[in-house]
Amino acid sequence: MKISFWGAAKQVTGSMHLIELDSGYKVLLDCGLDYEQLKHFHYNPNDKFPFSVNDIDLVILSHAHIDHSGNLPNLIRQGFSGQIICTPPTAELVGNLLLDSAKIQDYEYRKNKKGKLKKPKPLYGEKDVQHTLEQLFTLHCHQLFKINNEISMEFFDVGHLLGAAAVKLTINEKNKNKTILFTGDIGRNGSELLSDAETLPEVDIIISESTYGDRMHIIKQSSEDELMSYVQSCCIDKMGKLIIPAFSVGRTQSILFTLHKLYRQGKLPEMPIYVDSPLAIKSTYIYENYIDTLNEDAKAFYQKHRFLFKFDNLKLIEGRDDLALSGGLTDRCIIVSAAGMVEGGRIQQHVSNHISSPYATILIAGYCAEGTLGHKLLQGMSSITIKGKEHLIYAQIAQTDVFSSHADKNQLFAMLSPHKNSDIYLVHGDEKNMNGLANNLKESGCKKVIMPESGQSFTY
């Protein structure tokens, strides 16, 4: 068999790896959108696949995030007619995420059609997303599934996002078994809603993410205490607005659950908490359909209160008109809105509205890639330009790691280092993070740690 690394190779986005058996059977692991290459081109590098789409027999999807799933409708538009295997929660979440992605592409294209910097045509439309959903086939974690006489599979919970799973493939060729584990993204232990990642099974080959391979999360207190400290300093001491940019799927639910816990403990002052992201609201309902897959704390809370997220002060903003309302309010409140890196989405309006107020705090709840507005805000500048308008910065700008959904350096090392005799391929990380993790693993006695280039293949 041959393993080829076509995406998320020495970069984070565009997860896509191809396994070709000697018999010709081809399995694609993930089919994500590549944002890093997209920045460099006027055309869309996601448009053309580096293999014949019609030759792919099966896709296995690790989780719903767009950098893992976002090119599936394009694969289908170009002729892939096989099944896409994922867990049941992933199948529910991915529909909303793909529809959102189709809408964003269409909006960006129309907006820039007449401009100098022409945006590439959308990769797919709503119809292609519908076709994608029709090809999904779901398996629960630990449900052994024989794909054919040569290959069987099993999902393992990795605690990164609702439904996120690693997949173990057992491949029988020449009367010998070879096992491969593809981790997808691995979650941070101690997440608010999800269980910790399972111990990785023993296999011959591991393809692992390495996003935080060389970085430790700075977590000094629980997420409840951390969030409460910002509520105290902003909403109680200054009677101001706490604005939290957050990814719609995963991060927003962790934050809302934490706020709900604080509310039930009687710690939150009387004030509205707005969630201004239609995608986040749709995804929040899906979390409550899968209570049995969440951690014990979340299950017990749900048993006691009947809802994970619903409480009196929570206001869900679905229509665009409500946005102006929340921007114009003078009273203290919390606004949770997408996108997490303050790039696009409704959050930019909230940041513009309040960045010049000394009573506001903008709490960045995660990683911000270089070049994003979130990253610029964290540089400590006195002013910033948003959508062509300059704003003086008087709001407090803060950042927290407590809601991170990725394993950090120590956790990745603890999970991978026992696999001394496996061939470990590191993907889904920039070079600094990959190198840090690779060096640590090699020093601990791991025999083979490889950082494949995009397009590189390995034969077994």
Ligand SMILES: [Zn+2]
């Ligand atoms: Zn992810």
